Amino acid sequence: MRGVVMYGPGDVRVEEREDPRIIEPTDAIVRLTATCICGSDLWPYRGVEPVDHTLMGHEYLGVVEEVGSEVSTVKAGDFVVGSFVISDNTCEICRAGFQSKCVHAEFVHGGIGTQAELARIPHADGTLVATPGQPDEDLIPSLLAASDVLGTGWFAADAAQAGPGKTVAVVGDGAVGLMAILAAKQLGAERIIAMSRHPERQKLARYYGATDIVEERGEAGVAKVKELTGGLGAHSVVEAVGTRESFMQAVGATRGGGHLGYVGVNYDVQIPGIELFFAGIHTLGGPAPVRRYLPELIQLIWDRTIDPGKVFDLTLPLSEAAAGYAAMDERRATKVLLTL
Template sequence: MRGVVMYAPGDVRVEEREDPRIIEPTDAVIRLAATCICGSDLWPYRGIEPVDHTPMGHEYVGVVEEIGSEVKNLKVGDFVVGSFVISDNTCEICQSGFQSKCVHAEFVAATIGTQAEKARIPQADGTLVPTPGQPTPDMIPHLLAASDVLGTGWFAAVAAKAGPGKTVAVVGDGAVGLMAILAAKQLGAERIIAMSRHPERQKLARYYGATDIVEERGEAGIEKIKELTGGLGAHSVVEAVGTQESFMQAVGATRGGGHLGYVGVNYEVSIPGIQMFFAGIHALGGPAPVRRFLPELIQLIWEGKIDPGKVFDLTLPLEEAAEGYKAMDERRATKVLLTL
């Protein structure tokens, strides 16, 4: 099969990879209908995270081609959406809603790589969710978004306690931040402040439910949020970038007693303990338990109530994956969909 391999920072190639096969009886093999490039894929691309001939990709939708002998909830021919973290969905941690910390947790990107024609998915019953039927082609980008970026933005909004009567501030206008805006709107937030300097992303933020746009950053951004909230700060803040500046801006924008949901992968963030201590806020984040939300998100997409696939602003064939990485790295694209 054809698949994306990152040889070294900035060196992305599409080459022949071994076809996946059933190894464990709980496995499934799927033929992908679409895949995409994640903002977190830019960490190794930029040399911040180690990479060496690594299969890439962790967002995926497709059709089940083969199942192991212990797979009970899926059948060959099912169209499925999967989480970017493998989970059994039955352990105590999963049952508490944190499938990304499952006792069998395994990052899809670390061992599988779904920027490819096919993929082996371990713990298939716990990781894959079948759609109500076969989707139309125009539904596939929306379902693909649910595999990570929508689920991550949704978790961030839930972690931040977005809801009726709340003012939500979203730090970051990338794909996850935009999905957090969509989620906050669906959860009933009264006011949604998008922090963005990018005109096209501002338009999409407005489309998904943002009521205000703040272009200032750092301390100036914090002061602007406070100015818009009577000097108090937002009830709910989403941090969807993962840099030192964005994280501290999110902390500063959260009112006393408010909630911060952080989902930006933060390799270089150092949190001053004394500042967090005196902030007096709730904070919850980390890798999103996407599997927890997949049934609900798939149903919302199936019924046409949300359209997260609009976050894909560049579509390329799998063979042109290197150009997709370059476009996202240079901020010429928010999120790249790869067709198969």
């Protein structure tokens, strides 16, 4: 099969790899219908995260080809969407809703890699969710988004306790930030402030439910959010970038007693503890437990209640994955879908 391998920073190749096979009785083999490039894939691409002949990709959907003898919730022929973190969905931590911290948690990239034609998915019963039937082609982008970017944005909005009567501010206008706006809207937020400087992303933010746009950043951005909220700050804030500036902007934009959901992957970011201490806010974040939300998100997409697939603004064949990485790195694309 063909798959994407990152040899080193900026060095992305599509090459022939051995077809995966069932190893454990809890495994499933999925023939992928589509995959995509995640913003977090840019960390190794830029040399921030170590990379050396790494199998890339962790967002995926497709048709089950084969299952191990202990798999019972999906079968060959099922169309499935999977989480970007492997989980058994039965351990004590999973039952508490934090499948990304499952006792068997394993990130799909690296050892598995789903920017490929086939993938072996461990703990298939706990990781994969079958769709109600074979989806129409127009649903593929949206269902693919549920595998990570939509689920991550949803977790961020949920962690920030977005809901009726709440004002939500979203720091970051990338794919996850846009999905957090969609989630905040679906969760019933009264007002949604998108912090964005990019006209095209602002349009999509408004499409997904943003009521206000703030172009200022840093302290100026915080001041603008407070101006829009009577000097108090937002009830709920999402941090979807992963830099010190974005995190402190999110902290400053959150009112006392408010909630901050942070999902931006950060490296070497130092947060001043004294500022966080005196902010007097609730914080929750980290790798999103996408599996918690998958059944609900799949149904919302299936019913055409939400359309997260619009977040993909560039589609390329798998063979042109390197061009997709370059486009996202250079901010010529928000999120790239790879066809198979």
